[in-house]
Amino acid sequence: MSASAHRPAVPAADPVFAIEADDLVRSYETHTGVLRRHRLHVGAVKGITFGIRSGELFGLLGPNGAGKTTTIKMLITLLLPTSGTARVMGYDVVRETQAVRERIGYVFGGDRGLYDRVSALDNLRYFAELYGVDPAFQQRRIAELLELVGLNGREREKVEGYSRGMRQRLHIARGLLHDPQVLFLDEPSIGLDPVGARELRQTVRSLVESGKTVLLTTHYMFEADALCDRIAVINAGRIVAEGTGADLKATVANRTIVEIETFGATPDAIERLRADPEVIAVNSDQREQSEIFLVQSETGAQITSRLLAALGDTRIGKVIAREPTLEDAYVDLIATTGEPDERSARAASVQ
Amino acid sequence: MSGLNRVRPLRLVWFVTWFNVRMLLTSEFFILTTFITPLIFATLAFLLFRSGGGTAGQTLLYVALGSGMMGVWSTTLFGCGGAIAWQRWEGTLELLVNAPSRYDFILAGQTLGTVVLGFYGIVATLAWGVVLFGMPIEASFPLMLPFSLLAAVISLGALGMLIATTFVLYRHANALGNMLEYPIWLIAGLLVPISALPFWVRPLSWLVVPTWGIEAIRGAAIGARPPFGPIAMCLLLAVVYYLLARLMLVVVLAKARRDATLTLQ
Ligand SMILES: Nc1ncnc2c1ncn2[C@@H]1O[C@H](COP(=O)(O)OP(=O)(O)O)[C@@H](O)[C@H]1O
Ligand SMILES: [Mg+2]
Numbered sequence: 057m058s059a060s061a062h063r064p065a066v067p068a069a070d071p072v073f074a075i076e077a078d079d080l081v082r083s084y085e086t087h088t089g090v091l092r093r094h095r096l097h098v099g100a101v102k103g104i105t106f107g108i109r110s111g112e113l114f115g116l117l118g119p120n121g122a123g124k125t126t127t128i129k130m131l132i133t134l135l136l137p138t139s140g141t142a143r144v145m146g147y148d149v150v151r152e153t154q155a156v157r158e159r160i161g162y163v164f165g166g167d168r169g170l171y172d173r174v175s176a177l178d179n180l181r182y183f184a185e186l187y188g189v190d191p192a193f194q195q196r197r198i199a200e201l202l203e204l205v206g207l208n209g210r211e212r213e214k215v216e217g218y219s220r221g222m223r224q225r226l227h228i229a230r231g232l233l234h235d236p237q238v239l240f241l242d243e244p245s246i247g248l249d250p251v252g253a254r255e256l257r258q259t260v261r262s263l264v265e266s267g268k269t270v271l272l273t274t275h276y277m278f279e280a281d282a283l284c285d286r287i288a289v290i291n292a293g294r295i296v297a298e299g300t301g302a303d304l305k306a307t308v309a310n311r312t313i314v315e316i317e318t319f320g321a322t323p324d325a326i327e328r329l330r331a332d333p334e335v336i337a338v339n340s341d342q343r344e345q346s347e348i349f350l351v352q353s354e355t356g357a358q359i360t361s362r363l364l365a366a367l368g369d370t371r372i373g374k375v376i377a378r379e380p381t382l383e384d385a386y387v388d389l390i391a392t393t394g395e396p397d398e399r400s401a402r403a404a405s406v407q
Numbered sequence: 408m409s410g411l412n413r414v415r416p417l418r419l420v421w422f423v424t425w426f427n428v429r430m431l432l433t434s435e436f437f438i439l440t441t442f443i444t445p446l447i448f449a450t451l452a453f454l455l456f457r458s459g460g461g462t463a464g465q466t467l468l469y470v471a472l473g474s475g476m477m478g479v480w481s482t483t484l485f486g487c488g489g490a491i492a493w494q495r496w497e498g499t500l501e502l503l504v505n506a507p508s509r510y511d512f513i514l515a516g517q518t519l520g521t522v523v524l525g526f527y528g529i530v531a532t533l534a535w536g537v538v539l540f541g542m543p544i545e546a547s548f549p550l551m552l553p554f555s556l557l558a559a560v561i562s563l564g565a566l567g568m569l570i571a572t573t574f575v576l577y578r579h580a581n582a583l584g585n586m587l588e589y590p591i592w593l594i595a596g597l598l599v600p601i602s603a604l605p606f607w608v609r610p611l612s613w614l615v616v617p618t619w620g621i622e623a624i625r626g627a628a629i630g631a632r633p634p635f636g637p638i639a640m641c642l643l644l645a646v647v648y649y650l651l652a653r654l655m656l657v658v659v660l661a662k663a664r665r666d667a668t669l670t671l672q
Binding site: 064084085129132133134135136154157158164166168169170171172173174178182183185186187234285 | 666
């Protein structure tokens with residue numbers, strides 16, 4: 057009710073950016089403790105700015121807890137920003153909620169948000185009504201969408217019997233019912249098997265080809281690279297890099313990665329590797345039996361013997377020197393831009 | 408395609424009502440609450456009444472309607488409040504609140520679906536009374552009965568909607584819902600006549616809508632005069648509750664956007 061009161065006075069005419077965020081900030085307040093209540097401020101998004109052009113597929117890439125979902129929820133009018141502004145198709149996401157909601161579709165990852173005990177068709181009919189799809193078009197629109205996401209023929213089955221991938225595709229159909237210009241996909245491939253994920257990427261690509269603007273979040277570098285025109289890497293609530301996959305890769309292009317497999321390495325081993333003046337970064341990958349160190353340097357493969365020497369009598373397995381990949385660029389970015397957990401520092405006791 | 412419309416509230420409410428009825432009927436717990444509990448209430452009431460030595464048909468009907476209404480009230484609480492808690496758990500609450508349609512219409516539809524189903528409880532109780540306890544079915548004002556029922560449905564729906572708004576706001580409103588169940592049975596005169604309650608309870612009774620709902624229905628069934636007064640009170644309170652619910656929604660939805668209360672997280 058409140059939303060429709062905020063009809064914009066002047067409809068935004070053909071905005072340059074389909075989505076623009078300007079210094080968006082959002083923190084959450086949570087409580088811990090039963091008797092002595094501690095109020096905690098969690099800074100989830102700490103001032104992010106970006107612009108996405110119409111028809112662009114933009115990827116927001118970052119690890120768990122980076123602030124991706126929070127950003128999307130602000131853009132789709134579900135959450136108020138703590139500060140900063142954002143517009144979608146020229147409409148302010150805080151004040152012009154109705155206009156924004158009419159123009160956007162969104163899909164959250166995971167398998168929640170559907171009515172399991174009825175059929176896919178029932179789900180789509182219900183949301184078509186809520187999304188204000190003209191009754192005269194509903195049937196045709198639903199048929200088109202079932203076709204698009206490849207669920208035609210299965211639409212009369214109950215959703216509880218659907219696989220993860222089918223549920224995700226049903227979600228996408230749901231998000232597209234009112235033919236929105238802008239689509240938000242929050243980790244759409246989460247929990248999908250490789251085949252399901254590939255099919256989903258195919259669907260996303262065809263959506264962009266049909267002219268939609270898509271903001272997609274993911275924590276898979278390769279997915280962002282395979283799909284997106286442009287990627288922003290978000291870490292601990294801040295955008296730490298932005299560009300095409302190739303741009304990001306260029307940041308580590310002249311590096312060599314030495315992968316050293318170790319068994320029973322002591323915690324100080326990584327520090328000893330980092331102590332080498334020519335080492336730029338070391339990341340560790342914990343496996344079941346072993347720990348693999350990924351050492352980045354600009355020295356080339358010849359640094360290997362020095363690294364092995366630094367590890368002393370640690371048992372060594374396979375050692376490989378190789379070219380950097382996009383994944384390395386991403387891992388490096390995340391490792392060098394993270395910041396210590398701020399929660400405890402900002403905790404305020406309020407009893 | 409620009410199919411967006413905000414001019415079909417009736418269609419929307421009707422559609423949501425119907426969908427909600429279907430969804431509720433897939434829940435075992437709801438079926439138990441709505442279809443079985445009234446029968447248990449009625450049986451207890453009939454047995455208690457008998458052991459007290461009563462036999463008069465009209466008094467039996469009085470008891471039956473009261474216990475039927477107890478079931479309706481439980482259904483309303485569960486279906487309106489509980490459904491919101493369920494949607495939050497299910498992840499659909501955010502989708503509904505954030506849809507381009509007005510959320511108060513969606514909520515009204517959901518509530519209406521619940522309450523209409525709840526009124527089945529009254530029918531079931533009456534049938535139970537006839538079959539098992541030989542209760543005579545008679546109505547002093549048969550033509551008034553549909554109006555009484557309708558007024559009661561509408562007013563309970565409005566109250567249900569008001570309750571639902573608090574569930575949108577508080578993740579743990581379940582406790583509140585449970586707390587409201589039994590006191591209303593007493594206050595509204597479903598269990599014992601209001602005249603048997605302490606005097607200071609009366610103003611409370613007048614404010615809660617099931618009091619007037621049951622008055623209207625009992626009036627049409629076994630009253631001496633047509634229940635115009637109670638019907639008017641039902642409708643008046645319905646308007647008040649509905650306006651309160653809309654006011655609450657504005658506050659609640661603003662707070663939900665600020666405090667992120669629509670998901671479990
Ligand atoms: N409702 C909430 N209440 C408190 N903290 C939250 C809430 N939602 C998210 N957070 C916190 O905010 C940070 C960012 O979360 P989120 O936006 O979900 O990240 P991402 O989607 O990138 O995994 C995390 O530290 C998370 O724990
Ligand atoms: Mg997320």
